[in-house]
Amino acid sequence: METLFEAGVHFGHPTRKWNPKMEKYIFGQRSKTHIIDLDKTISQLNKAKEYVRKIVSEGGKCMFVGTKFQAQACIKEEAIKSNSMYVSERWLGGMLTNFETIKDRISRLKNLEKTANDPSNSRLTKKERQVISTQIQKLEKFFGGIKDISDYPDVIFVIDIEKENIVVREAKTVGVPVIALVDTNSDPTGIEIPIPGNDDAVRSIKLVTSLISNAVIEGNGIFEKNKIEQEKEQNLKSVQNSNSEKRPNSKESEAKNSKKVDKSD
Numbered sequence: 001m002e003t004l005f006e007a008g009v010h011f012g013h014p015t016r017k018w019n020p021k022m023e024k025y026i027f028g029q030r031s032k033t034h035i036i037d038l039d040k041t042i043s044q045l046n047k048a049k050e051y052v053r054k055i056v057s058e059g060g061k062c063m064f065v066g067t068k069f070q071a072q073a074c075i076k077e078e079a080i081k082s083n084s085m086y087v088s089e090r091w092l093g094g095m096l097t098n099f100e101t102i103k104d105r106i107s108r109l110k111n112l113e114k115t116a117n118d119p120s121n122s123r124l125t126k127k128e129r130q131v132i133s134t135q136i137q138k139l140e141k142f143f144g145g146i147k148d149i150s151d152y153p154d155v156i157f158v159i160d161i162e163k164e165n166i167v168v169r170e171a172k173t174v175g176v177p178v179i180a181l182v183d184t185n186s187d188p189t190g191i192e193i194p195i196p197g198n199d200d201a202v203r204s205i206k207l208v209t210s211l212i213s214n215a216v217i218e219g220n221g222i223f224e225k226n227k228i229e230q231e232k233e234q235n236l237k238s239v240q241n242s243n244s245e246k247r248p249n250s251k252e253s254e255a256k257n258s259k260k261v262d263k264s265d
Helices: 002-006 020-025 038-057 069-081 099-117 119-123 126-146 165-174 202-246 250-264
Strands: 011-014 026-030 033-036 062-065 085-087 155-159 178-182 193-196
Touching (some): 033 038, 038 155, 069 085, 155 165, 165 178
Parallel strands (some): 062 085, 062 155
16 A cells, blocks of 8 residues: 555545546545545455456456556556557557458558568668658557557556547447546446546556556466466377377287187197
C-alpha cells in the first residue's frame, strides 16, 4: 500500500467531475478532490494480475493500450518487456471490429520493410527509397506494436477508459475482456476488472502497468514450463510405443516355442 500511496494512485479527480458509479471505490475527499480507497485498489489489482496470469499461462495474449501522453512511454516499455502487443499512439477505429483491413495494413508494413532491407534496394532511386522510408515510419507509428497479431487478443489492459472509449466499445463488440486503470470520473460498467486509481499521474500509470506486465511475464513462464513438460510426456509415450511395437507378442512367442518342442519330439 505504501508503494501505491507514494505513486499517488489514491488521488482521484475533482469532486465536481466524479462519476457516481465509482462511489464504492472512493474513500473520501480532500480539498475538493476525491481520494480512492487503496484497500479496494489492492484487491482489484490482485484480481487483475491473477486474471491476466491465468489467461497468458494457457497460451492467451494480452494487449496494452494507452495513448495519452503520460502513458505512451511506459505502455510501450512494459509491453515490450513482457513480449506483448501494444498501442501507444492513436487507436485507429476498427482495429478490432475491422480486423481484416488492419491485417492488410500490417502486411503492407512488413512488405515495405522487406523491400527496404533487400540488397537489391540499392537499384532504387534516392527519391524512391525516401518514399518507402516515409511510408514505413507512418505505418510503424500506428501498427508497430501489433505487427505480430494474427487474431484478437485474449485480454486488453487499458489506461483511462474515458479517453480510450473506442477501445472499450470495440472490445465489447468482439467479446474481448478489458481490465483497466479507472479514475473517479469514469464509468466502470462493462470493464471486466476495473482497477480504481489515478490514471493521470505518470508514476501511478507506470506502477500499475508494470504490475500487469509482470503478471504477463509470469504467465508466459508457466506456459513455457507446461509446454516443455507436455513435450517430454509426448516423447516418453513415443518411446514406449516404439518399444512395445518392437517387443514380440508373448502369445506368438509361446506358440513358436511350442512348435519347436513338438518338432524335437
